[in-house]
Amino acid sequence: MRRIRTVLLPPALAIVFAALLCAVALLISGDSPLTALRVMITQVGEGTTAVDIVNSGAVYYIAALAVAIGFQMKLFNIGIEGQYRLAACVAAIVGGALVLPPVVHTLVIIVVAAVVGAAWAGIAALLKAYRGVSEVISTIMLNFIATGLIAFLIKPDSFGVLQGNNISTAPIEPSGQFPGISFGSGGTLFGMVGVAALLGLGYWFLLNRTRFGFELKASGESPTAATAGGVDARRMVIIALVLSGAVAGLVGLPELLGRDFAYTLTSPQGYGFTGIAVALLGRNHPLGIALGALLWAFLDKSALALDNVGVPREIVLIMQGSVVLSVVIAYEIVRRYELAAEQRRVAAQLRDTAAAEKAAEKVAS
């Protein structure tokens, strides 16, 4: 009972708090919070929104898992952004160039993406392990380099194809696409949603049921203690970052293999940073991250519906920002509250035993 309270109460409080904050912001800007709420809820049933939420949620989920792997070892991989974009770009180029039978083609693209993501994160990992360069700095810099590299790769003189005023990679043939589940006019659910769920399961198993997961968390908690326990901290840094990068490499694939089939100038950006927020929301727990990803996707799609009825969509940004902040604060408050309650309980227990002992002494004497 108490466990459920400590797990569920903070996010619930945070969402209520964020909603209140948004209501105030809406009132100040002269809009009705009730209209906004109604629109946000009814949009889910309209058009392809429900499916879009799950699809975007899957993308955010993978990104947040990649972040969380680093967080488990107290590594802050801000480079998910660059890793996934470069991986998606290279995977699109390879996927568009190859002619392979179905399934194999898809698998090759997925492997290429994971390898590129891992390699790009690997640069930061090696710098961290052998030169002590903070991964925060190196991954941010690598994000910029990735942007330049992508611009070079999709130039029409390199691997790009001019399409009107846009540049795109060669489209991936149907054999390389990841089939989805069609809901007719309700949209098409990406097949990669299943892959995201499997990744979550793998993440949970790795951390809680394997020796590697234990060593990873141990090195994060205390590198010195872990080293004393026989864990090679340097090796753990490299493995954690490379693994994080490999997962990051998959972030762009649900959209690439399920809808866009090519990497273009206008391919979406920013999922890496969304992943950080979602990982914070989900407290690095695979289920928490899943809920956080869906909440984030729901809010993102709400922006469109709100814009459509003339409510400023910036309200969604306020909501997203305040949810993350209040989740962090709410967990801290609940943790302190629980700590105080625990202290009171123990103190009461001690008092009781002391009183009982006194009574026993009296009886004895």
Place this chain on the structure above:
Amino acid sequence: MRIRRGFVLAAAVLTSALVVVGCARDTGNTQPSAGGGTNAGACAKNAAPQVPAGGAANSAAPLPNADASGLKVGLAFDIGGRGDASFNDAAGAGLDRAISQLGLMKQNTKELTAAPNESEDAAATRLRQLVSEGYSPIITVGFKYATALKTVAAESPNTKFAIVDDNSVELPNVTPLVFAEEQGSFLVGAAAALKTQTCKIGFVGGVEQPLIQKFQAGYVQGAKAVAPDIQVDVDYLTPAGDFTGFSDPAKGQVVATGQLDGGADVIYHAAGASGQGVFQAVKAAGKSAIGVDSDQYNIPGLADVKDVIITSMLKRVDVAVFDYINASAAGNLTTLPKVFDLKVDGVGYATSGGKVDDIAAQLDAYKAAIISGAITVNSTPSSS
């Protein structure tokens, strides 16, 4: 040991050579007339082409205004929306003109705006919202809508769509509204070459992508047509895919300052909101600048730098949007030009401020030559 000394010697020689070259370039740029020659001598300028008889008066007659009171017009803006002082605003101006001149009801129009870095499904949802509320025609602003439009337009064959800056969607209910940016840029390139004192001009592009390279290609070709020896400094603020180059005035200012320090005295920007930084740098140096998309001399937000704006390359998104609504109201889209070019005044140059009045005759001669086909303007920069 001897080998090493050889290296040191070579390095020293090379370094001093570089220094000497650098100095020579510097003096050449900062003191253009130091050699005693006149400006005309330093920068030979060709005469304008002969205007073929009647060539200049080639503009198409405007269509009669149709009655658009029965239309419900949806407008899906690109990132920035109204207030970007660039092509979104131009599209909005076209809609406003349709409201005031074609009887289009304000309450029958709806404007939605894209968010930065959004996914394709967001663009598609935006278009579906407009479709489900019965808007037709729906005008999408920016090539980023192309993919979403392909999906949504195929789903809703009874709704009419138009897309600005893209002609890759080939569906019967989609009308492309594209421009010959290179032709307008040719004219302002010619203007820059006619105005320069240093025989060196600059181009600041927002994002190095094909659309902006069209501006660059025309500008360079126009400048070289006037002054074959002219030097054109070309810089982009961000690489392809990083769209912050259109909204970073600080970067624009730094890059423009660099070009001015290198001796350029006329700078053309195709960098959206970053252009404000370019204007500021040019104003600080007391040189000349060329605006883009709208007549930037007359934009209220740029009033404090307008005295350096000698002209602007006009990309008449407003005309295209207005003409499209007009043609939709008349029920005949075949009257729309395939490309909004110089011939139909879809692109051009601005004369506000009167700073190019002295060269207007030459510019109009080039304009006539392009319209008549005597000059063909490239839409991709030459690799040299």
